[in-house]
Amino acid sequence: MIKNYFEIIRAGINTTFQDKGRNNLYHIGIxxxxxxxxRNFLLANKLVGNKLxxxxxxxxxxxxxxxFIGDKISIAITGDIIFKLNKKxxxxxxxxxxxxxxxxxxxxxxxxxxxxxxxxxxxxxxxxIRSQWGSYSINTKANIGSNEGKKLYDGQKINISKINxxxxxxxxxxxxxxxxxxxxxxxxxxxxxxEEGKKKFFEKEFTVSKLSDRMGMRLEGPKIENIINTNxxxxxxxxxxxxxxxxxxxxxxxSDHGTIGGYPKIGVVVSADYDRLVQIPPGSKIKFREIxxxxxxxxxxxxEMETQNLISxx
Amino acid sequence: xxxxxxNLGDAALYCDFGTEVNKQINSEVIxxxxxxxxxxxxxxxxxxxxxxxxxxxxxxxxxxxxxxxxKIKNLGINETEKIINKILQIPVCCDASFSLDIERLEKKLNxxxxxxxxNFFDKEYFCYMxxxxxxxxxxxxxxxxxxxxxxxxxxxxxxxxxxxxxxxxSNIYTFESPGGWNIIGNTPLEVFDSSKEKDPNLIxxxxxxxxxxxxxxxxxxxxx
Numbered sequence: 001m002i003k004n005y006f007e008i009i010r011a012g013i014n015t016t017f018q019d020k021g022r023n024n025l026y027h028i029g030i031x032x033x034x035x036x037x038x039r040n041f042l043l044a045n046k047l048v049g050n051k052l053x054x055x056x057x058x059x060x061x062x063x064x065x066x067x068f069i070g071d072k073i074s075i076a077i078t079g080d081i082i083f084k085l086n087k088k089x090x091x092x093x094x095x096x097x098x099x100x101x102x103x104x105x106x107x108x109x110x111x112x113x114x115x116x117x118x119x120x121x122x123x124x125x126x127x128x129i130r131s132q133w134g135s136y137s138i139n140t141k142a143n144i145g146s147n148e149g150k151k152l153y154d155g156q157k158i159n160i161s162k163i164n165x166x167x168x169x170x171x172x173x174x175x176x177x178x179x180x181x182x183x184x185x186x187x188x189x190x191x192x193x194x195e196e197g198k199k200k201f202f203e204k205e206f207t208v209s210k211l212s213d214r215m216g217m218r219l220e221g222p223k224i225e226n227i228i229n230t231n232x233x234x235x236x237x238x239x240x241x242x243x244x245x246x247x248x249x250x251x252x253x254x255s256d257h258g259t260i261g262g263y264p265k266i267g268v269v270v271s272a273d274y275d276r277l278v279q280i281p282p283g284s285k286i287k288f289r290e291i292x293x294x295x296x297x298x299x300x301x302x303x304e305m306e307t308q309n310l311i312s313x314x
Numbered sequence: 315x316x317x318x319x320x321n322l323g324d325a326a327l328y329c330d331f332g333t334e335v336n337k338q339i340n341s342e343v344i345x346x347x348x349x350x351x352x353x354x355x356x357x358x359x360x361x362x363x364x365x366x367x368x369x370x371x372x373x374x375x376x377x378x379x380x381x382x383x384x385k386i387k388n389l390g391i392n393e394t395e396k397i398i399n400k401i402l403q404i405p406v407c408c409d410a411s412f413s414l415d416i417e418r419l420e421k422k423l424n425x426x427x428x429x430x431x432x433n434f435f436d437k438e439y440f441c442y443m444x445x446x447x448x449x450x451x452x453x454x455x456x457x458x459x460x461x462x463x464x465x466x467x468x469x470x471x472x473x474x475x476x477x478x479x480x481x482x483x484s485n486i487y488t489f490e491s492p493g494g495w496n497i498i499g500n501t502p503l504e505v506f507d508s509s510k511e512k513d514p515n516l517i518x519x520x521x522x523x524x525x526x527x528x529x530x531x532x533x534x535x536x537x538x
Contacts, residue, residue, distance in 0.1 A: 026360040026371070027347065028506075028515045029445035029488075133511065142448055142489070144508065185323050233335055234446070236362025236369035238326050259445040260364055268323030271374050293379060296324035300374050 004070025004125075004160040008152055011064050012110065014214070015152040016138035017129055017145065018058040018120075025133055026259045030144065032239060033137035033255055036118045036214060036278040039307050040078040040176075044122035046314045047076035047099055047170050055129065055136035055146065057121040060214075061281075063110025064121075064152065068102040070160065074167040075100055075108060079119030079279075080176045083110045098171035099124075116176065116279040124167050128159035139256050141215060172314050179276045184288045185296055187242065187265035189232060197225040197248075201266060202288055206250065210282045214256040217277070219286070223248030226264060234262040240269035240277075242288075254278060272299035315342065316368075319386065321379050326371040327386060335365040335482070337455075340442045343368050344520040345397050346389070355385050363519050364443045365452075400521045404486070404501050406435075406477050407533035412500035415465070419479070419496055422462050433457040434498065434525065439484060441521045449488040449506025449515035453523050456482050468494030475500045477525070484525075488515075499527075502536035 018041065021034020035041030035058055045052045057064070063081070076099045077083055083094040086107040094100065094108075096119075102108070113119050129136055129146035136146040143149030152158070190198065206221035230246035237243075241253045243263035252269060253261075255278075269277055270291065280286060291299075315331070322328040329346065332339050340363075347363040350370065357377030362369040372382050408416070408431055416427050423430060439453035456479060464480045469492060472478070476487040478495025485495060488506035506515050517523060528536070 023359040024361075026362040026369075027444065027519065029448040029450055032360070132508070133514075144448070185321065188320060188322055188328050233333075233365045233367075234443075234452075235364040235367040236445075238323060238369065238371055240323055258447070259362060260443065261446075265322070270324050293321050293324055297374070297378055300324060304375055 004073065004163060006158040006160070007067040007069060008154060008156045008158065009065040009067055009107070011152045011154050011156070012059045012062045014060040015064050016058050016140065017055045017127065017147060018137045019055040019135055020053050021137055021255065022133050022135040026236060029259050030133065030142070031139060031256055031259055033135065033139045033145065035120065036255055037079065037120070037275045039275045039310070040118070040120050042307065042311060043097065043172070043174065043314070044076050044078040044120040046311050047078070047097065047172070048074050048122045048124040049164055049166055049168070050122060050124065052311070054122070055127060057152070059110060059119055059121070060113070060117055062112050063119060065107060065109045067105065067107045069104055071163060072167065073102050073160070073163050074124035075102060075121060076170070077110070077119060077121050080114045080116040081110060081119040082112050082114055083108065085109075095171070097174050099167070099169055101167060113281075115178070115281060117281050118279060123160065125163035126161050128161035141256055170314055172310070174310060176279065177276065178279075179273060180285065181287050181289045182277055183270045183273050183291045183296065183299070184242065184267040185270060185293055186290060187267045189264035190266055192226050192228040192264040193244070193266060194225040194227045200224060201250070202290055205285045205287055208280055208282045208284050208286060212282055214254055216254050216257060217252040219250045219252070221249075224250060224266065230264070231262050232264055234260045237261045238268070240271070240274055241265050242267045242269065252277070270296040270299060272296065272303040316346070316386075319383055322369060324379070325374045326369055327379065327382055329368040329370065329386065331366045331368070333366065337440050339366045340440070341397060341520070345395065346391065347519065348397060349389055349391055350386070353389070355382070358382065362445070397520045400518070401524065402517060402521060403524050403526050404503055404505070405528040405532070405536065406499040406501050406525050407528050407530055408499040409530040409533070412476070413498045414476075415496040416498055419460070419462060419498065423460060425459065430460055430498070431527065433460045434484070435527050436524060439523045439525070441517050441519050441523060442483070443519050444515060444517065447487070447489055447491050448508070449517075450485055451505070451517040451523065453484045454482045456484060462496055464494040465496065468492055472497060473500065475502065477501060500533070502533050
């Protein structure tokens with residue numbers, strides 16, 4: 001039997017395996033994790049003909065340079081990504097949302113994300129990796145998940161345990177829309193902030209800080225003044241929760257967030273905007289817009305319907 | 315009793331049990347937590363009990379706020395039912411190499427090392443919640459004589475197994491992690507075992523913990 005694997009020539013900045021995430025573990029301090037941009041995770045799997053919940057390779061900014069050793073395999077890359085394929089005789093500029101077949105020795109060179117943060121690489125098959133607590137997702141801060149909870153590293157081999165026989169060429173047209181206005185539901189501590197602070201929160205621009213990662217997105221901009229208490233008794237957090245610590249700079253909790261925290265919650269990003277929120281790169285300007293729960297539920301239904309439509313078109 | 319239910323974003327219920335931090339309120343939170351967990355209500359994907367809040371998050375593709383709220387309001391909680399606690403003994407060594415902040419405590423509390431440890435050991439502490447880092451228990455209440463604020467500047471690395479004190483609580487660092495609690499000792503016991511697929515954490519909300527002091531010799535040979 002021929003062994004199939006990828007050699008990681010260059011791992012990239014933050015390259016991990018991710019899937020749908022872990023449930024039912026918040027109460028012991030284990031966060032959800034999972035692919036940051038869920039829609040692009042699903043589309044990557046669908047393009048290569050996989051079950052939609054299989055783990056894929058997630059990368060941020062600069063992705064990996066991988067050499068494939070083995071039989072033929074198909075790959076697809078989703079997101080807004082600049083990448084090349086180095087085949088035996090030629091170099092191809094890759095298109096996202098299109099499958100490519102790799103032969104022994106071919107290389108995928110994921111150069112960068114384009115005005116976005118995360119991208120996904122799926123293979124028509126399965127990586128030989130171990131799951132932990134129902135998910136393969138890697139949380140590098142807590143060392144949880146496959147690959148011993150660590151990022152992929154230079155020189156590492158990624159074994160492939162199974163390759164699908166069906167590797168039909170597939171492609172789809174998809175444009176990753178961007179958002180600058182993030183829709184938010186008022187948080188449970190909204191009234192901890194001054195009238196001026198609340199106004200600033202919904203009217204002024206904030207800049208995404210370089211200190212953002214899979215745990216959280218830090219923002220810089222007008223300081224939000226707290227008039228009651230800059231701490232609350234520690235309580236649960238969720239992805240999308242916007243906390244404002246004593247320094248007045250909001251932090252949005254993202255998929256690898258700590259499960260409890262003690263800063264007042266000014267708002268929560270609506271579920272429909274999460275996939276696009278995480279794709280906003282540092283240095284970008286964003287604004288928050290308040291909406292009601294019922295509108296947020298409708299928006300999510302529409303977003304989910306759109307995702308399902310996209311999946312069914314492939 | 316839940317005093318108020320509101321939404322935290324569009325995919326979670328925020329159940330408020332009050333503002334104080336005490337065992338009585340926390341026991342209520344834990345009772346709800348256990349009851350809801352057992353019922354396996356459709357769409358609920360996570361429960362986060364804390365001192366006086368319970369956050370219930372759900373999959374918005376499966377259910378919504380109104381549906382989950384109705385189910386929680388009609389749980390039929392048995393108000394008089396007692397939660398069954400596990401009682402756990404945790405061995406702790408307070409050798410100088412482990413008790414990183416004992417001198418600070420002596421100064422802040424104006425108590426000798428011996429008095430501080432005497433006040434700390436062999437008492438029942440209640441696990442209010444676990445989290446922050448995987449498996450870390452928040453245990454209380456400490457004797458009023460040994461309550462201190464956290465460090466002004468948190469440590470970049472607190473060793474795994476460290477036992478920390480802050481205000482009315484004690485905790486156990488299940489991993490090496492940054493942290494600002496006053497460290498008085500270290501346990502050789504694996505409080506969080508990430509190799510276990512089921513129940514990786516030893517201490518759960520509602521459990522009772524008793525710290526037992528051990529010698530350095532015993533500490534070193536503990537896992538043999």
